Amino acid sequence: xxxxxxxxxxxxxxxxxxxxxxxxxxxxxxxxxxxxxxxxxxxxxxxxxxxxxxxxxxxxxxxxxxxxxxxxxxxxxxxxxxxxxxxxxxxxxxxxxxxxxxxxxxxxxxxxxxxxxxxxxxxxxxxxxxxxxxxxxxxxxxxxxxxxxxxxxxxxxxxxxxxxxxxxxxxxxxxxxxxxxxxxxxxxxxxxxxxxxxxxxxxxxxxxxxxxxxxxxxxxxxxxxxxxx
Amino acid sequence: xxxxxxxxxxxxxxxxxxxxxxxxxxxxxxxxxxxxxxxxxxxxxxxxxxxxxxxxxxxxxxxxxxxxxxxxxxxxxxxxxxxxxxxxxxxxxxxxxxxxxxxxxxxxxxxx
Numbered sequence: 001x002x003x004x005x006x007x008x009x010x011x012x013x014x015x016x017x018x019x020x021x022x023x024x025x026x027x028x029x030x031x032x033x034x035x036x037x038x039x040x041x042x043x044x045x046x047x048x049x050x051x052x053x054x055x056x057x058x059x060x061x062x063x064x065x066x067x068x069x070x071x072x073x074x075x076x077x078x079x080x081x082x083x084x085x086x087x088x089x090x091x092x093x094x095x096x097x098x099x100x101x102x103x104x105x106x107x108x109x110x111x112x113x114x115x116x117x118x119x120x121x122x123x124x125x126x127x128x129x130x131x132x133x134x135x136x137x138x139x140x141x142x143x144x145x146x147x148x149x150x151x152x153x154x155x156x157x158x159x160x161x162x163x164x165x166x167x168x169x170x171x172x173x174x175x176x177x178x179x180x181x182x183x184x185x186x187x188x189x190x191x192x193x194x195x196x197x198x199x200x201x202x203x204x205x206x207x208x209x210x211x212x213x214x215x216x217x218x219x220x221x222x223x224x225x226x227x228x229x
Numbered sequence: 230x231x232x233x234x235x236x237x238x239x240x241x242x243x244x245x246x247x248x249x250x251x252x253x254x255x256x257x258x259x260x261x262x263x264x265x266x267x268x269x270x271x272x273x274x275x276x277x278x279x280x281x282x283x284x285x286x287x288x289x290x291x292x293x294x295x296x297x298x299x300x301x302x303x304x305x306x307x308x309x310x311x312x313x314x315x316x317x318x319x320x321x322x323x324x325x326x327x328x329x330x331x332x333x334x335x336x337x338x339x340x341x
Contacts, residue, residue, distance in 0.1 A: 001258060001340050003250055010243060025262065028310035028338055057273040059262065068262045068336060070273050 001030055008032060009072065016074035016136065020048040026065035033069075036137065054225065074138050075100050078219070081126045081154040082145035083111035086169065089212035090142070091119045097216065099140070104129045104154070126154035130161070140165035140219045142199060146174075152181060159191045165222045167199035167215060174198075201228060242286035246277035246340055255280040256340040257301035261288050261333055262312070268331035280305055288335050289315070301337050310338040 009032055012019040020033040022044070035048040044060055044067070051058040051069045060067045078094045080087045083105035094101045095118075104122045105111030111121050122129045126143075135141055141158040142165075143151040151168060155178070158166040168178065175197040182192055200214030201221070221228050237244050249256045259276040261268075269290035276286040276294065278301040288297060293315045300313055313335045 001338050003247070003340060006243060006247055006250075006340065010237065010247060013237060023260075023336065023338075025310075025312055025336060056271075057262070068260070070260060 005030060005032065013072050013074070016138075018052045018074065018137065019072045020051060021070045021072065022048070022060075023068045023070070024062070024065055025068055055223075074136065076223070077102070077133075077135070077139045079104060079130065079133060079135065079139065079141045081105070081141070081143040081150060082147075082169075083107070083116060083121070084144050084146075086144050086208045086211050086215075088115065089209040090144075090215060091116065093212055093216045094219075095119070097220070102129075102133060105145070106150070126150055127157045130154060130157040135161040135163040137162045137164055139163045140167075140223075142167045142169070142215060142219075144169045144199075146170060148178070148181065152178070155182065155195060156185070156187070159187060159194060165196065165219050166194050167196040167218065169199045169211075170197060172198060196222075240285070242275050242277050245285045249277070249279045249283075250340055255305045257305050257337055258340060259288050259297050259301060259335050259337045262336050263334040264331060265333075266331040268333045270333075278302070278305075289333060293333070293335070297335055297337065304337050304339050308339050308341070310336065312336050 009019060009021060017034060018036050020035065021030060022033055023030045033048045035045045047058055047060045048069055051071045052073055055073055057071050058069045060069055076099045078099040078101045080090060080101065080103045083103050087103055091101050091103065102120045102122055103111060103116055104126050106123055106125050108123055111123050113121060135158065141163050143154050145151050146169065155168060179192050196218060200211060201217045203214050205211045205214040246256050246258060257278045261270055261272050261274045264272055269292060270288055274288050276284055276288045276297060278284045278298050282298050282302065284294065284298060288294065297313065300311065304311055316332045
């Protein structure tokens, strides 16, 4: 590997870009691919996209021999809007699954370091916080406040982002009302369908910890593109 | 501290490889490219080796690292990349292999 190429790879990782190192195993020739930043629809670009999507390196048979596609995905991130009881259970689970977690809540009595000692807290209004945190394809966003004044701005921002998962706590009835509000401000049915609501896999969860498990399970299933029936 | 070192984790294998290289050492990189059965480390796992045999990272959790280092030192001299194959080890044979019953291919290259 050329040192200059390794430096470019490290820079791309610092910039949190999704990058693939393609190595021809016969010749040793290498190049970096940024398949989500181009319209390239070659088989190689598509294979690189899938490797990133599934978070799994792959081999690709080219006319010049086998090419190994090593993937460098940015870290997974989870933004939790609402420093509520369920969030207290969700934070350690997500951290354990290797997510960088940020809890967003402008209500300081909720979003306090006393209640959330080991996590990044953001006390800005959700849309303002998300604007700067810049959710990407490796980001999941969940809203847990039950309060439209806080959840809605977050969801509006989330739907304009590339976040791979957007989920909102609330009953079916709450979700229907939420749908009406979001459609009124210009979102389409298709946009709204991106929101997982009521949030979480239906495992009969009751306690905050159980609900956190159901949320984490749903995020995992979406990340790994596993159909849940 | 470089920008890279400040934002990638301290134990980042490629950062270490780059630091060694900047210190003027010769460096090889080993990467798991394929696994079959119960291999200990998944494809994409990496090991960086310097000219003195120091290493960071892992390609097999310890089973074949010794053999990979030997090959890496050769590749540092020759500059020719190579794919190594490791299969199941047999308790009664003195060969290098994976006790867990898996099989892995490891690509080893010099950092030029």
